[in-house]
Amino acid sequence: MSTMTETHVPAGAVAAGAKSPQPAPAPTYEGDFVLGDHLLLDCGRVLVRPTLHYAVYGRLDAARANAVLVCHALSGSAQVGSWWPELFAPGGTLSLESDCVICINLLGSCYGSTGPGSLDPETGGAYGPDFPLVSIRDNVRAQARLIDSLGIKKLRLVLGGSIGGMQALEWAIFEPERVERAAIIAVAPLSAMGIALNHLQRTAIQQDPEWADGHYLPQHQPQRGLALARQIAMLSYKSAPLFDERFGRNPNRNGEDPRGLDDQGGGLIAGRFDIGGYLDYQGRRFVDRFDANAYLAILRTMETWDPLHGHASPQEAFGGIRARLNFVGISSDWLFPPGSVREFAYTIRAAGVQAEYREMDSDHGHDAFLAEQAALASLLA
Amino acid sequence: MSTMTETHVPAGAVAAGAKSPQPAPAPTYEGDFVLGDHLLLDCGRVLVRPTLHYAVYGRLDAARANAVLVCHALSGSAQVGSWWPELFAPGGTLSLESDCVICINLLGSCYGSTGPGSLDPETGGAYGPDFPLVSIRDNVRAQARLIDSLGIKKLRLVLGGSIGGMQALEWAIFEPERVERAAIIAVAPLSAMGIALNHLQRTAIQQDPEWADGHYLPQHQPQRGLALARQIAMLSYKSAPLFDERFGRNPNRNGEDPRGLDDQGGGLIAGRFDIGGYLDYQGRRFVDRFDANAYLAILRTMETWDPLHGHASPQEAFGGIRARLNFVGISSDWLFPPGSVREFAYTIRAAGVQAEYREMDSDHGHDAFLAEQAALASLLA
Numbered sequence: 219m220s221t222m223t224e225t226h227v228p229a230g231a232v233a234a235g236a237k238s239p240q241p242a243p244a245p246t247y248e249g250d251f252v253l254g255d256h257l258l259l260d261c262g263r264v265l266v267r268p269t270l271h272y273a274v275y276g277r278l279d280a281a282r283a284n285a286v287l288v289c290h291a292l293s294g295s296a297q298v299g300s301w302w303p304e305l306f307a308p309g310g311t312l313s314l315e316s317d318c319v320i321c322i323n324l325l326g327s328c329y330g331s332t333g334p335g336s337l338d339p340e341t342g343g344a345y346g347p348d349f350p351l352v353s354i355r356d357n358v359r360a361q362a363r364l365i366d367s368l369g370i371k372k373l374r375l376v377l378g379g380s381i382g383g384m385q386a387l388e389w390a391i392f393e394p395e396r397v398e399r400a401a402i403i404a405v406a407p408l409s410a411m412g413i414a415l416n417h418l419q420r421t422a423i424q425q426d427p428e429w430a431d432g433h434y435l436p437q438h439q440p441q442r443g444l445a446l447a448r449q450i451a452m453l454s455y456k457s458a459p460l461f462d463e464r465f466g467r468n469p470n471r472n473g474e475d476p477r478g479l480d481d482q483g484g485g486l487i488a489g490r491f492d493i494g495g496y497l498d499y500q501g502r503r504f505v506d507r508f509d510a511n512a513y514l515a516i517l518r519t520m521e522t523w524d525p526l527h528g529h530a531s532p533q534e535a536f537g538g539i540r541a542r543l544n545f546v547g548i549s550s551d552w553l554f555p556p557g558s559v560r561e562f563a564y565t566i567r568a569a570g571v572q573a574e575y576r577e578m579d580s581d582h583g584h585d586a587f588l589a590e591q592a593a594l595a596s597l598l599a
Numbered sequence: 600m601s602t603m604t605e606t607h608v609p610a611g612a613v614a615a616g617a618k619s620p621q622p623a624p625a626p627t628y629e630g631d632f633v634l635g636d637h638l639l640l641d642c643g644r645v646l647v648r649p650t651l652h653y654a655v656y657g658r659l660d661a662a663r664a665n666a667v668l669v670c671h672a673l674s675g676s677a678q679v680g681s682w683w684p685e686l687f688a689p690g691g692t693l694s695l696e697s698d699c700v701i702c703i704n705l706l707g708s709c710y711g712s713t714g715p716g717s718l719d720p721e722t723g724g725a726y727g728p729d730f731p732l733v734s735i736r737d738n739v740r741a742q743a744r745l746i747d748s749l750g751i752k753k754l755r756l757v758l759g760g761s762i763g764g765m766q767a768l769e770w771a772i773f774e775p776e777r778v779e780r781a782a783i784i785a786v787a788p789l790s791a792m793g794i795a796l797n798h799l800q801r802t803a804i805q806q807d808p809e810w811a812d813g814h815y816l817p818q819h820q821p822q823r824g825l826a827l828a829r830q831i832a833m834l835s836y837k838s839a840p841l842f843d844e845r846f847g848r849n850p851n852r853n854g855e856d857p858r859g860l861d862d863q864g865g866g867l868i869a870g871r872f873d874i875g876g877y878l879d880y881q882g883r884r885f886v887d888r889f890d891a892n893a894y895l896a897i898l899r900t901m902e903t904w905d906p907l908h909g910h911a912s913p914q915e916a917f918g919g920i921r922a923r924l925n926f927v928g929i930s931s932d933w934l935f936p937p938g939s940v941r942e943f944a945y946t947i948r949a950a951g952v953q954a955e956y957r958e959m960d961s962d963h964g965h966d967a968f969l970a971e972q973a974a975l976a977s978l979l980a
Contacts, residue, residue: 260858261858347867347868348867349867351858351869409839409842409843410839410842410845410846410847410848410872410873410874411834411839411842411843411874413846413848413872413874413875414834414842414874414875414878415834417830417871417872417874417878418827418830418831418834418878420869421827421830422803422827425806425807425824425827426806427808432868442806443806446799446802446806449798449799449802450799450831453792453795453796458790458791458792458933461791461792461795462790462791462792464791465791467788467789467790467794467905467908476899476902476903477641477642477732477903477908486728486729486730486813486892486895486896486899487728487805487813488732488801488899490798491791491794491798491902492791493791493792493794493795493798494794494795494798497795497798497799514867515867518857518867518869521857521872522857524848527848527858552839552933555839
């Protein structure tokens, strides 16, 4: 709400990758794959000839046996080289020499794959708020078609954090013969607190008059609602100790005074603390790169994922997995608390699956899988 | 955003006091005290002849030496009998036979004391968004005048949770000769995460077009923004384990289906989970009983409180305290984490003050001081 000059530049590693020592590798190929027919969704609706946008790093070997699939999180893109550069460092998880790394944009997103902003071939208009619920499994189903089209029989590794980890596990469940190993980072079925956080983010967007029941024009999206949603999410991506260390109780770095006489004409419109300036900056930055309906779509994809749902037992849900599973929890993560990741891993192991759990000690909260990439890479080694 | 029939009745003890075995005692007296002159505030502005609304339970003894002051939290009122009934149970913290219990509504509130909805004698109109920042110490200064007017020299006990605890400690600092004992529950200076939560609540209110820069009419307050603010706050008042136990991943109890085909015409407007229905219910309930500008005013009072601010040392800030201090932290509180309450208590003790720390083991989160009153009473005994 402030009209003051904005000078809030995020401090150091708070911006994920900001101090990465590893230059972002460029994709060998980036393009679209269009399914030739309908994709029947778990919810009962169909997507007509949906597009998957994807990027490839490195090259397939002659046997097409060196493919690695990386799955991205809520607001990520197919360009894994840009957001996970340190995993490509020498000795890291991914190798441009020996791996062919593929990353596919989620359905529902606004980074190239079919989403609410795409044209619905059946109506000729954008899907908008009528975009259907696409499950994690629906995504895996579509991704498998793309992997088929590349002539790849088996994936050496499928990995991802957060919603990316949901996809990695779902790959191991849905395509048991095609996955050698899956790394599932900072994720479990979303808890009630996680669903609550999603619910409030959805409310923030839908209460913005610019949302217009989802029928906004792309150039007039509900910026303030989306920014608030992002800010609510940021709390859940970070940790209280990190915020205390970075921002403490400091006034905003542009000189506003939360305690003093108000210089903006009103007693209730306060000068901000530093954490407030930071959050406002993050919210503003986000609306320039993301679409509100896409955000709503992926929240649904995320919160409805529960591979145990509809099964009589963990054995029934997970017993067919053949891949080795590496679960990683993050000590300060309160969106997907390490205890719930560990419990999830042990439930799956009890179903007879090779599953191990490791914990990353970090103050960065859920975001640690993006903010502390080198530590993650050594944990995955 | 749902238009479905609402059947969400809060489950059991989630509604504070809902299953209280102790009938709420009625006040012996409830009324207003008007300061005869200006109250000069820490921020430099004045409140002209402000009103304090207060309630009294039990009676003063002849020596006026049996007074206990209870301080309320953000959305509380002077009617402590209604929101803390079990503390009046036989053998509890408060006794209608031997104590004269006084509770005073915070300045800035909408429950009788001067706040944004009150008339500013200098302009003849409501303060509205021009209501000044009233500090915790300003409140204590005004409360001391009321206590003076009752002929009370010394308080046997001052106690409160959350913002109430801020007042209790500030009484011990500001009026060292007048407080025998202070009980300070689930509070410390607000952390960066706490300030962040306040910031987003403020944003939610100020983004509601009905807020109208604070100049809304009382019958047209920004209900949706205030409801969202309340819902954000609810997350911080409760705990993840409590939410898991109460709501889990269940669909909303009115039969909405978060996973199925959408029956509301749009793919992005999902059926809610149970936690979503609960939060919506809490938000709606709150706007019927609270005012948005009052909420904004007390957020500022809360977040600007830091008794160490402006002092060279804890010794300088706290060394003058003569009261015995009882700090209580709540094991599952993530708004005021028990570690920060303990550290705060030990900092004060290191300044030579009689301060002890106890921890309440509860899954209720910050709200435990309202939701588990019997346990609190036995901890304070």
